[in-house]
């Protein structure tokens with residue numbers, strides 16, 4: 001089959017890590033007889049530099065006509081340190097999520113058996129941890145009305161959710177839980193926020209009426225943040241609103257040992273976008289030190305989305321082997337001599353030649 005992928009590399013280390021994901025997809029193509037073609041679009045700070053717009057219309061068109069979007073990273077320190085900037089790279093990503101209707105963001109988090117000692121958390125707490133975070137991605141405080149008073153002394157961001165926005169992602173989370181350990185934890189702040197109480201009502205009703213086999217429990221987000229570190233194994237599928245999901249997923253990345261391992265899928269009814277959860281890490285730009293695995297695992301999620309599960313599994317297996325053999329960047333091993341490209345190449349070669357792989361492992 002032939003697949004058309006929109007490639008939005010973005011800023012900082014985005015292009016370097018996305019390049020490795022592209023190489024991996026090309027290896028998958030060779031090994032499994034598919035063709036992936038890539039059409040590049042501008043997004044983020046680089047798009048602002050070149051066009052004045054963090055998400056040019058042309059980029060949206062490229063995404064709309066692709067079968068899926070592979071996304072690198074966006075962000076630039078020159079905007080982070082300037083609260084008065086009117087145009088920001090992040091607006092590009094947020095508008096893209098909204099334009100493509102990507103309301104569900106899935107972030108898989110697990111403790112890799114071969115990396116248990118890389119996490120600052122104690123091995124015996126994280127061993128076996130394996131969860132999916134379902135983060136709502138196109139609503140809540142990120143997209144509510146914003147206001148800054150004329151004198152600049154008062155500001156507000158509205159957090160708003162509708163029943164429909166909650167129920168559509170809730171069903172996605174319950175469906176995922178069906179195939180796993182059959183538990184959904186709704187993370188909210190229902191002791192304070194009206195939106196959270198709506199989430200509880202809507203999610204409880206769906207659980208009762210449509211998913212009686214799934215255990216549903218609730219945690220306030222402050223407690224959830226603590227539980228994530230104290231006992232991450234208790235989580236199977238976490239369901240939460242936009243901003244809480246943003247925060248707890250960075251926290252959860254500590255379990256795996258590096259944020260450079262965490263991939264994500266952002267999907268809606270018609271489109272899918274796949275990106276690492278890490279940012280543009282500008283300090284590492286061009287140094288060939290960034291971990292490409294989050295981007296490569298995002299490509300694996302992209303393959304799943306296209307219905308190519310065997311191919312997605314082949315990528316995940318190759319990543320597991322790289323990790324087990326210590327073929328990792330310096331975020332996971334300070335003495336490592338492997339750079340971004342070497343790790344990506346290793347994984348690509350593994351995928352292309354499963355037989356050679358066995359030979360390699362025996363030597």
Ligand code: IPM
Nearest residue numbers: 074075090093094246277279
């Ligand atoms: C993420 C990022 C984005 C977010 C930023 C870059 C807008 O932190 O994908 O987690 O907050 O959603």
Ligand code: MN
Nearest residue numbers: 246247250277
């Ligand atoms: Mn984030």
